[in-house]
Amino acid sequence: MNRSLAVVCLLFMATLNAHGQGRGGGRGEAPPTPRAAAPFDMTGYWVSVVNEDWRWRMFPNKGDYAGVPLNPEGRRVADSWDPAKDEAAGEQCKAYGAVGIMRIPGRFHITWQDDQTIKIETDAGRQTRVLRFGAAQGSGADLQGVSKAEWEFPRAGLGFAIAGDRGPAQSGSLKVTTTNLRPGYLRRNGVPYSANARLTEYYDFVKGANGNTYLVLTSTLEDPTYLTQPMITAAHFKKQADAAGWNPTACAVRLERP
């Protein structure tokens, strides 16, 4: 009897605790804005550091979709990619959509557009991503889709007390879910994603041992049209002191090779 009561009490406490998480203001106060609640400052200029998937990001080739869990239809589309057709159709930016842009080598300028909105501008392809906290404000499908942002914080409370060695819970991640995408390419070689694609991104802030600051991006692309399973990749960016190297260039279907 006593044991059962103890379990009930613990569950109750856990429920209370679960509701008590986050970065809320005091009782009766309005919760802080996403900008005020940000666990880290990701504004500024960042440069992509390309090590992972170097070949496919730096010098992609048609038909080179190693690692991409394409289904037969996905492979067929990738194999039949015709860059000239894209150019003729004015579709130079199909690889610069939300799914592909963060892995294209370049620089990224991140700012708060307002207290609810993070803006990411890219020099490669001159793209702008808008990540909105709160309710999605969708419009017609475009290459950048509709991105819903939210902070994720490690929970404190009972679990924290037990696992207190994990350090203070002042950090967190930015989760971005992007849908409503116009079909595009996940690499600059015609490997497709469809309008059914859903992109989930986590941005994590890392203080490097070498004194640098990094943004680590983990992305999951779900696309039942072309993929046999969710495709998970990562990329990372180094914080720059200024806009050095910022070099806006237009979208290009073909990589200019020497």
Place this chain on the structure above:
Amino acid sequence: MKTVIFIIAVLALFVSSTIISGQVSVQSPGIGTPLGPMIAGTDFSGSWRWLNHQDATLFTAAGDIGDWGGIPLNDAARLYALSWQASRQTVKQQQCMGYAPPYTWMSPGNHRLWEERDPFTQRLLAVHYWGQIAQVNRVVYMDGRPHPPAYAPHTFAGFSTGKYDGHVLAVTTTHIKRGWLRANGAPQSDAATVTEHLIRHGDTITVFAEVEDPVYLSETMTKTSLLSRQAVAPDAWLYACDDSEQIPGRKGDYVPSHFFGQNPFFREYADKNKVPVLAAFGGRETMYPEIYAAVKDTAAAEAAVKAKMAPSGPPQASRAPDPTPNDGNIHVFHVAGNIYMLTGDGANIAVQVGPQGALVVDTGAGKLSDKVVAEIAKISTKPIQFIVNTSFHADHVGGNKKLQAAGADPSLTGSFFSNQFADAGQGATVIGHQNVQTRMEKQSPPMDTPPSDTFIEDRRRKFHNEEPVEIFPMPNAITDGDSVVHFRKSDVIVTGDIFTTTQYPFIDTKNGGSLQGEIQALNFILDRTVYQHDEDGGTYIIPGHGRVTDEWDVAEYRDMLVIIRDRVQSMIKAGATLQQVLAARPTADYDTRFGATTGPWTTNMFVEAVYTSLKK
């Protein structure tokens, strides 16, 4: 009843604290359950596998020759990689080479992570990692302990400590053996420090790694690897590897390599994948968007490729930190069994302790002998009974006089020697090759306390302190009087300067040393070593200078010398003069690890010794 009251009290306290703290429910979907143990997102426990959605062709020993784009290799590392032949893996010690972090994460087998907690406090003591491929066993200590001293042995897994930075687990690893950044020749040196940041989102772990390697990288290498959780723990956790004869009849001094500028495969990867060779060659510029500008001018890029195929620029000095403290103190390190290493006064000193008197191998430079004697007294209850000299060089015998005087050899007292020598047994007995005695006596002025107990060709053996001890003469290696000492029960070999971790071998050709003898001596040592697991542990090695090692480091040293020998031999055959050989920098890929441009033993002196040896 008491329990019920207690629970109600706790409940009331909890509710009130929640209200007082003003927490309200705001939209912040957390990561995991508040009941823990364990905050998902920060607890990495479970079975995982490498996710090949990125770097699909680069897992484990894959990766084409010349696929080094995105790695900030310096010139020495690139030359190392271009010189590397895949058939090097047929060399015995290379066959079961372990996996070093962060390359470990790219192994295709199963990975397991779990926590170790104090049974009483539930504090997190360590995070453990087991990797199936090469059976990598890592412990990430979370209890704040320091890293071992620089003169401690390295392993492929290294020594790791961890710290949570919010939900990110940051792991710092030192004491890593020379391994691969990519197992296609791109090296990671034993001076590297690796910091891995583990981030968990649901069933995915992203490992963001930083590699700082002063020897082989021109900038910190950063990379990510991905692990996917396996809902059902797999059964495959082992990796059986025993080295074996791959090519019967092959000599022990055969190490496949390409001469500088002669790797026939360096373009294959670039051509197949339409990647500019200059970009595929790696280097800091290949990590950033600026690489496109660097390869735009085809002719200039091709010229740059050609320049990178062979050494250029001035000789480079070692960038690896010296593991010897050199702080005016003697530092004692327990190696294995009865054996300790004392470091801080010239050459390393080995001390065997036990129920009999201490057996000491080499006595250092003699500047800190009083401290050496004092430290030995702390680990041995008996006085020094035997001293073995591995060489006549001053940094090995400089302490002979004081250590001998501080000891005693009770095996002589009361023996027939007492009839011949009034001082028999007074002081330790000094043992060495006859040429050590001869050369010490021939110095001007003669050196103090040469060996009185000498041998010429055959091994000296003793059963001392409850273990067999063998002293082997190594003809014409560093000098003509070198010895190595094997403590068979403790399984520790003391090499003298035949092997060091700090410099090219000090081949003293004027006193009978030779490159050929040096390589033979290293192979002799390798014939006696047994690793515990995948080139880690087992027989430990106390080098003449530097840190404690095991077989792997000796094999790497031997391989290096064979490769350099082959290069110089080839140039000699082509009629090159010493000056031409020096100008060609045949050691360029190893200079940032072992080279010196100043001091008593420069790279040029070593190359001259190689040249002189091979010209004979």
